[in-house]
Amino acid sequence: MDPNFIEIGHRPLTQVKGALDENTFRNPSAEDRIHFFKSEGCVISELQRVIHSTVLVSETPDYPGGSGVIITFDGKKYVITATHVIGDLVAGQYGKPELKYYYRDTHGQVKEGIMSRGNILYDSTTARERDLQATDAAIFPFDGDNEGVEISDQEVPTENSQVAVAVGYPGEHQDGWKDTGKPLLSVGRMFRDKPKEMTPYMRELMAKYMKESGEKEGVDLKVNFTGRVIPGNSGGPLVDVAGKVVGVCHGPRGTLGKEDGIERFSDFRAILRQMSSPS
Template sequence: MTSGTQPPQADPGNPQHPEAVPHAPREHGAHEAAAPQEPAPYEAQQAGYEPAQPEPAPYEAPQPGYPPPYESAAPQPGYPSYEPQQAFQQDPAAPPGAPAMAGPAQPQYAPQQTDQSAWWHPAAASDPWRDPGSRAVIETRPAPHAPPPEPLPVRAPRARPALGLVIAVSAVTALIAGTLGAAVGIWATRSGPGDGSFLGAEPQTDRDVSSVAGVVEQIMPSVVTVLTADGGNGSGFIVSDDGYVMTNHHVVVGGGTEPAESLQVLFSDGNVTTAEVIGSDPDSDVAVLRIEGDEHPAMVLADSDQVAVGDPVLAVGAPLGLSSTVTEGIISAIDRPVLTENNNGEVESVMAAIQTDAAINPGNSGGPLTDIAGQVIGINTAIASTAAEGEAGNIGIGFAIPINQAKRIADEIIATGSASHTVLGAELGESELGVGVTLSEIIDGSPADDAGLQDGDVLTSFNGNMVAENTELIALIRKLAPGTVVTVVYERNGEEHSAQVTLEAASD
């Protein structure tokens, strides 16, 4: 069925030998009786073939390029006009609406009228396909028999590229891009002004001062390697521009029992100089050296009371003789009670240490433990070991003297040549695990006596820290300076009490 918006296209068949296609009788509405039926223009005679009585062909619209066989209203100029003179006759015996059965009257050709517009012209008055009142009818005919169309070849579906192929292509693309970038860089280096070098591009040497590399770059000139008399080494760091250096007591003692008078120190730039031993304190394991000059880069000392577990730290020194070594870690614990021994195996110092997992090894002793900004929070002093004999390496447990305590001791050594030691004024008895520290004897006139403590009291808390053993209490007392006021909690006769104690320096 053709669309009503365009003239219906008749099947041209074979334009040289058109054949009339017979149609089965159809019922037409009342409006179809008025539509004239046109016979086929001519019949092709074939040998041995008796043509049947021609049947009127339905109205067919002309196909472009062929002269219309029938024009009812406006003939085309240049083509003969075909006008039927007589319509098909209705059989009187046929019921109303039946198709006409009588043969068509003989057509009579008339001269073509040239004063009317073509029927497909928009201005044609009698165009049946543009006149809504027209009684024109669209007729269809069956399609002629033809061999079935040859099926198209089945196209195999395109396989999606595998993930591995995509990754490989991406890698090759990145490699090509990197190669091109390197080539452009080399070309730019060679084509630009310079010293005539053809290798590499200009290096980037500036670093953010807040980065680890930037911090180390600033503090490294202040860290020295201390060469001991027995052929070993320790570490130290400059704390004043006039050349004072802090280190450990056991570093200046070396393999002996008495501090040396002077030692050699090695700077990070390779220079070596002689340092005078100003003094040392075995109880705190702090010593002070001094080198000549008054323009030395001093390190900044932080407030070690403000550090917290988890803070990042740097340990700098010369472990195993490897000068200017830096390791990084965190603070693992604070106020850890640590005992150190001298070369004779005797307990020499007790400290409430900062524990860290930054790698500390023999040779790091006396070097700085800094925060992430390069400010000193402690002096690297000892490591925990599982070795039964001899020296062991780092197992992730190292200890440092809090810098607040070390600075107080160093100031006293510089000022007087020795250091004072803070005391509570009580003899300690045997401790029971998890109970507290027993004050077996209170010394008359001591800070404990002035606070009202009595023999047999069990101290359970000191300055806000729970205590359960003697070493822990001693370490917390020695950490503080004389004159510090602390709160203690103790038990007496099953009842809990508290008191304010003002610590004092021991009288030797």
């Protein structure tokens, strides 16, 4: 057996080592089971930067917790994960003042970083107070020795899904990454839900709800992914075929116990742009 993938799937490693081709990576059928690939076995040049920029959120560098990604945007660098990954930071008096994460510097050495309650730039629990949309993302400043990865300018389609790759540290398969510290990859396709058509009456009710609740209306921040993610992937990046980040992992789409096999990612890009623009 080729040691470069975790055997839970149907796609041979040679396909992931080739180009990220629209025809090769079709939508999986219901009976398909999908690989997690070891990133050290990946030779796709577009993925190297995001592999190097993906972080492990955990107390130790060899134990599963959550994932995240270092982003470079508008001359600044950030580390971004999911709000539910940093739940202990936003739990008030019952939480923790800081969490550890691990990343690789430009020399390939594993370094420790700190996410603290005092330097949260964004999380879903305080988004409304900052006049921002709420989504399952958390943003922190980053000043370590890692160049980070860019965000994608690509619009995620509703009609024709596009090839995408999820990167992270799935807990069930920690044997595949704990010795190297390098994340695992899952390949699938990404798409958005089609906007629901609303009658004039429903639009009026929605406008009234937004006004009364103070909830901020804006763009759709949910991206669907047909590939495989499991606990530990949360907060890890989803990238397009150019290797640029579209969102971070939230979890299965649907109500608990009624998931439809599609994974959901939080598209934080509009939030980051709004945070970076002059007020």
